[in-house]
Amino acid sequence: MLRPERVPVPRPGTDAAPVRMALPRVLVGTDIVEVERLQRLLTEQPGLGAEVFTARELAYCEGRRRAGEHLAGRFAAKESVLKALGTGLGPRMRWTDVEVINDVHGRPRVALHGAVAAKAVEARVGHVDISLSHVKGLAVASAALVCEAGDEPATRRDEAEGT
Amino acid sequence: MTTSTTTTVALFGIVREAVADALGLDEDEVTPDATIVGELGAESIDLLDILFRIERKSGVKVQASDLADAIQGGIPDEEFGDENEIVTAVGLAHMKTVMPQIDVEALTGKLHAEQVMSLFTVENLAGVVADKAADSAAS
Numbered sequence: 411m412l413r414p415e416r417v418p419v420p421r422p423g424t425d426a427a428p429v430r431m432a433l434p435r436v437l438v439g440t441d442i443v444e445v446e447r448l449q450r451l452l453t454e455q456p457g458l459g460a461e462v463f464t465a466r467e468l469a470y471c472e473g474r475r476r477a478g479e480h481l482a483g484r485f486a487a488k489e490s491v492l493k494a495l496g497t498g499l500g501p502r503m504r505w506t507d508v509e510v511i512n513d514v515h516g517r518p519r520v521a522l523h524g525a526v527a528a529k530a531v532e533a534r535v536g537h538v539d540i541s542l543s544h545v546k547g548l549a550v551a552s553a554a555l556v557c558e559a560g561d562e563p564a565t566r567r568d569e570a571e572g573t
Numbered sequence: 574m575t576t577s578t579t580t581t582v583a584l585f586g587i588v589r590e591a592v593a594d595a596l597g598l599d600e601d602e603v604t605p606d607a608t609i610v611g612e613l614g615a616e617s618i619d620l621l622d623i624l625f626r627i628e629r630k631s632g633v634k635v636q637a638s639d640l641a642d643a644i645q646g647g648i649p650d651e652e653f654g655d656e657n658e659i660v661t662a663v664g665l666a667h668m669k670t671v672m673p674q675i676d677v678e679a680l681t682g683k684l685h686a687e688q689v690m691s692l693f694t695v696e697n698l699a700g701v702v703a704d705k706a707a708d709s710a711a712s
Contacts, residue, residue, distance in 0.1 A: 443618060451618070455625040461636070462621070489617050496658065496687050499617070499637040501645050525638075532650070 432559035434536070439493030441486040442550045448485055449478040462488075462505040470512060482549035483518075483542040484510045490553035491520060491538065495529055503529075510540070518542055520553070534558040584631060584706070585699040591626035592695055595619050605696035606674060613695075623698075633706045643671050643701045644689055658686040672697050 452459050459468060462485060471480040488508040492498055499505070507526035510518050520538045522530050530538070537556040542549065585605065593600045596613055609615045615623065620637050628634045645653050646667040653664040660668070665677045668689070675692055 441617075447618060451622055451625070455622075455629075458621065458625060485618065492617075497641075498687075498690060499641060501638060501642045501647075503638045503641070504636075529650075 434559050435557040437494040437496070437533070437535075437555040437557065439490040439495070439553045439555075440550070441489035441493060442548055443482045443486045443489075445478045445482040445544070445547050445549055448482045452481070464506050464509045467510060476544070479544040479549055483544060483551055486549050486551035487518065487520065487540045487542060487553065490540065490551045491522075491555070492526070494553045494555045495526070495533060495535075497526075497529060500525065500529065510542075530555070584633075584702050585696065587630045588623075588627060588695060588699040588702060591623050591630065592698075595622035595626055603695055605699075606694050608692060608694050609698060610693060611691040627702055631702065631706070633702050633709065635702055635705050639705065640690070640693065640698070640701060643704065644668055644693070646671070654686045660684045660686060660689065668692075671700065 463471075463481065467481075467484055471477045471484070474480055485505075487510050488505055491508045492500075492503075497503070502525040504524055504526075507522060507524040509521045509523060511521055513519050518540055520540050522538065533555070534557045535555045536558050538553065539556075540551055540553045542551045544550070589600055589603045592598070592609065592613065592615075593603045596603075596615060596619055598613065603613065607613050609620070609623075617637070620640075624635050624637060644667075645664070648664060648667055652661065653667075654660055659682060660680070662681065665675070665680055665684070669675060669677055672692055672694070674694060674696075
């Protein structure tokens with residue numbers, strides 16, 4: 411779990427370095443997809459499924475009563491993660507680099523691979539969380555990427571005053 | 574990167590049709606200088622649709638990441654953008670080769686990496702497709 415790094419508060423009037431409170435950064439992204447649009451693309455473009463979804467994702471969705479919604483939700487999840495990273499589909503990245511996997515409780519989690527994983531390491535991403543939903547032909551996903559604390563100096567007024 | 578002008582012109586018709594069909598626009602609205610993500614409002618799913626339509630009509634496969642590859646030109650991220658992810662002079666100079674219409678002077682020190690794709694035009698896409706076609710023919 412990420413915790414803000416704290417430095418002992420200096421006494422007022424002393425020569426001391428400023429109080430530093432390094433806080434984790436949270437990057438967020440959201441995407442919404444028309445289910446029917448994605449289903450039509452998958453039907454018209456036979457190669458699209460394998461390019462966008464991993465075998466594991468396709469296996470999870472196929473056979474489910476509302477497979478289209480699940481696939482659309484996963485596509486939105488991929489895009490929301492990429493938006494949060496600020497890259498979109500950047501150089502050498504693949505849609506399959508962002509993989510949605512359901513945990514034992516059925517909750518969707520994200521596994522990063524390839525160039526997207528490398529970008530996440532560069533951005534010091536410590537944890538990725540997503541949330542999916544569907545209603546009336548639309549699938550929406552939100553992603554939150556929690557990044558390790560940086561070196562931004564900050565002071566808290568109460569501590570700086572030595573209280 | 575070299576671009577065959579003749580090939581780009583030949584492919585432009587295919588690209589324009591693909592963009593129009595994917596976005597539900599009249600071809601007249603898909604002008605060479607129209608920005609795909611910006612003015613024409615394409616989103617990621619639209620780009621997928623456009624690129625697959627181009628492949629089906631031209632036989633040239635272009636993935637979404639190929640567009641970013643072309644724009645960044647193999648320049649490492651830390652050289653393409655500064656610590657605030659503002660595109661550097663090196664990055665802009667390369668972008669100019671792929672997107673000749675950009676005003677480098679006006680963008681210097683101001684263009685955030687996230688905004689780069691918003692400048693990408695229909696003609697720029699045709700150029701990338703043409704380069705891909707040339708690379709495939711050469712290999």
